[in-house]
Amino acid sequence: MNLRKLALTASLGAFMLSAIASTSAVAATAKEQFFPVLVTRTGPIAPNATPWANGFIDYLKLVNTKGGINGVKTVFEECETGYATDRIVECYERLKGMHGGATAFQPLSTGGTFALTEKAPIDKIPLITAGYGRSESQNGAVFTWNFPLLGTYWVGSDVAIQYIAKKLGGVANLKGKKIALVYHDSPYGKEAIPVLEELSKKYGYSVQLLPVAAPGVEQKATWLQIRQNRPDFVLLSGWGVMNLTALREAQATGYPRDKMLGNWWSGAEPDVADVGEGAKGYSALTLQHGAERNSKVVKDILAALYAKGQGTGPKEDVGSVLYMRGVLSAMLGVEGVRKAQERYGKGKVMTGEQVRWGLENLDLDQKTLDAMGFAGVMRPVQTSCLDHMGSSWVRVHTWNGKNWEFPSQDWYQADANTLRPMVMLASGKYAEEKKLKPRTPEECNK
Amino acid sequence: MGFFLETLIGGLMAGMLYSLVALGFVLIFKASGVFNFAQGAMVLFAALAMARFAEWIPGWFGLEGSYLGTAAAFVVAGALMFVVAWLIERLVLRHLVNQEGATLLMATLGIAYVLEGIGSTLFGNDIYKIDVGMPKDPVFLFEEVFPGGLLINKEDFIAALIAAVLVGLLTLFFQKTTTGRALRAVADDHQAAQSIGIPLNRIWVIVWCVAGLVALVAGVIWGSKLGVQFSLSTVALRALPVVILGGLTSVPGAILGGLIIGVGEKLSEVYLGPMVGGGIEIWFAYVLALVVLLFRPQGLFGEKIIDRV
Numbered sequence: 001m002n003l004r005k006l007a008l009t010a011s012l013g014a015f016m017l018s019a020i021a022s023t024s025a026v027a028a029t030a031k032e033q034f035f036p037v038l039v040t041r042t043g044p045i046a047p048n049a050t051p052w053a054n055g056f057i058d059y060l061k062l063v064n065t066k067g068g069i070n071g072v073k074t075v076f077e078e079c080e081t082g083y084a085t086d087r088i089v090e091c092y093e094r095l096k097g098m099h100g101g102a103t104a105f106q107p108l109s110t111g112g113t114f115a116l117t118e119k120a121p122i123d124k125i126p127l128i129t130a131g132y133g134r135s136e137s138q139n140g141a142v143f144t145w146n147f148p149l150l151g152t153y154w155v156g157s158d159v160a161i162q163y164i165a166k167k168l169g170g171v172a173n174l175k176g177k178k179i180a181l182v183y184h185d186s187p188y189g190k191e192a193i194p195v196l197e198e199l200s201k202k203y204g205y206s207v208q209l210l211p212v213a214a215p216g217v218e219q220k221a222t223w224l225q226i227r228q229n230r231p232d233f234v235l236l237s238g239w240g241v242m243n244l245t246a247l248r249e250a251q252a253t254g255y256p257r258d259k260m261l262g263n264w265w266s267g268a269e270p271d272v273a274d275v276g277e278g279a280k281g282y283s284a285l286t287l288q289h290g291a292e293r294n295s296k297v298v299k300d301i302l303a304a305l306y307a308k309g310q311g312t313g314p315k316e317d318v319g320s321v322l323y324m325r326g327v328l329s330a331m332l333g334v335e336g337v338r339k340a341q342e343r344y345g346k347g348k349v350m351t352g353e354q355v356r357w358g359l360e361n362l363d364l365d366q367k368t369l370d371a372m373g374f375a376g377v378m379r380p381v382q383t384s385c386l387d388h389m390g391s392s393w394v395r396v397h398t399w400n401g402k403n404w405e406f407p408s409q410d411w412y413q414a415d416a417n418t419l420r421p422m423v424m425l426a427s428g429k430y431a432e433e434k435k436l437k438p439r440t441p442e443e444c445n446k
Numbered sequence: 447m448g449f450f451l452e453t454l455i456g457g458l459m460a461g462m463l464y465s466l467v468a469l470g471f472v473l474i475f476k477a478s479g480v481f482n483f484a485q486g487a488m489v490l491f492a493a494l495a496m497a498r499f500a501e502w503i504p505g506w507f508g509l510e511g512s513y514l515g516t517a518a519a520f521v522v523a524g525a526l527m528f529v530v531a532w533l534i535e536r537l538v539l540r541h542l543v544n545q546e547g548a549t550l551l552m553a554t555l556g557i558a559y560v561l562e563g564i565g566s567t568l569f570g571n572d573i574y575k576i577d578v579g580m581p582k583d584p585v586f587l588f589e590e591v592f593p594g595g596l597l598i599n600k601e602d603f604i605a606a607l608i609a610a611v612l613v614g615l616l617t618l619f620f621q622k623t624t625t626g627r628a629l630r631a632v633a634d635d636h637q638a639a640q641s642i643g644i645p646l647n648r649i650w651v652i653v654w655c656v657a658g659l660v661a662l663v664a665g666v667i668w669g670s671k672l673g674v675q676f677s678l679s680t681v682a683l684r685a686l687p688v689v690i691l692g693g694l695t696s697v698p699g700a701i702l703g704g705l706i707i708g709v710g711e712k713l714s715e716v717y718l719g720p721m722v723g724g725g726i727e728i729w730f731a732y733v734l735a736l737v738v739l740l741f742r743p744q745g746l747f748g749e750k751i752i753d754r755v
Contacts, residue, residue, distance in 0.1 A: 042571065042676075043676050044676040044677040044680070046571045047571065050572075075568075185725040209723075211723065211725035213727070213728045213729075215677045215680060217677050217678075218713060218728070219686065219729055220457075221453070221456075221712045221719070222715070223718055224453055224597075224712070227449075227452070229592075240677070241573075241675055241677040241750050244672065245572070248582070251583065252582065252599045252601065252602070253584060253597060270572075272733050274573055278582055421652065431484035
């Protein structure tokens, strides 16, 4: 046997041994709850989506350092989507059956959510879309596998109008005002429109709709129109580079940044850091949390992971806005499993169907949240079979030129009287279109 | 009237930047007959190199807060683009002499992906800043004539000026220098150019170096406006209707095409957009270019192709 053959045989032997060893390892750690992680670490969206992925994974690791979910360790697998809907679907198909089956999917894309909404019921896997996705999927009777936990774009639009009304001294002063919406020309960006139009009928303001083609690097014409029409406020529903460009153009056309309000995907560090002082005064809605570098959960992550060199991303990102959104998203999935275990057996691995029950019965009160390290980060969430959103707490943070800060401690909640009929109408239309029979409260308890 | 003028001026300034990127396409096509799909990736790669060197070099040599560091970063990024050009010629183009245009096009598509991948591996995937001291605030002129004044974006104005100077220099280079004439000879016929002693490989390295330099300037300008990030590679897509309109072989065509597209897309967005729901400027630029193709298939200034049968 010559040297080349010897090396080849040795490599083959080593590979087979390692394969056997890894199979044994899987068998030895069978009590694992699998969390697929759809990430966008490449392409134009990467600066925004990467901190989310790092926060998500760090939280899963943190849970393991604390003994897992009642002894069940979390295990995760990343799949790169590049923020492309086709690749999101491809990742979903690839991951759904791994490690005994996926707990839940979180696509971090409204387009992706639209695509997966029809697949999830077939595979019986919940879709958690915390702060994005289809607004009408709050109705759990129709969207039985979607969970737009914490809030939807409709919540955002309603709160944006409440915030503007407060700045103007009351809703009566909205009459005759001009509000422009600069939005990403995609299903995501368009989600804000129905509520703004509905409320305009009620309060008498006018809405100017200004779509921006993705990725949003060219907005000169948009901002010249804003300069011409001089709206009283500009709302921004952007994502990634679009936000930064909007702020640059606002500066270049002299539109006051303190009259601009972004939604919660338009108010993170990558959206403003490069503009720096030029974005000073710009505000954005936050879905409960903002940048939470002093929170207990962040301190726990730093101590348990980063101090030991086990953190997923750069240490300086820990606690940033989008990192925290990843942390919260992972936490909601983990708590869905924990709740499901209360019914189906503590210390057991839960199926997608069981996790759905857990997500439909979430009851995270303030005491529980505080104990988990989320004091000051978020307020209680309580879901039900028919309400898959659970809460609609929103705050507004403002960029001071260097950091996001909360100038006031006001918490807003969306007006259910406005949103509920819209949710019922839109979800009813969806059910009719897809020939779905909505679940009844009795069916929920089965 | 003031608003129309603002839109027009904004379009002209944007158009000048499109011309700059389009020039990268034209240069390489003129000299090698290759439609370089990697031009956008070159802009991104060059901007990433510039941004990261501007961050690293001051730290290495104690030049923090000084424009010397930025200047050094520009030189190093320029040198890197020359290395990239040399590698492209050495590893890709040299082996594809006399191949079909489609083969060369596909090769540049591959180069685009490789450059994007290597760029993000070497320099990272975040948003990086290029600060070359461009003013960000607007200036308002003729306030007594137009209510609210005539808005001029100082940054766009300076960027358009830089682009215009570079376009002028490159036109001179192509028309008046021996190397420029050799480049044009190579574009006409590879074999004929070789037979009269023009070193094809050297010419290709030169032209890719020049395109790399154009990409660097475009990257610095766009990077200073938008921050350096992956989306810069899509800037090249803005230049595609420009080369369709202006013709792939014409430097003046790239300039005029850029200005027409810049003005056309801004005016269409502002005046036609509201009638059809807005967001039309990107595809309207292509409509404009395709309409021209209906009447002049070679573009406004492209050479007429006559084949004997």
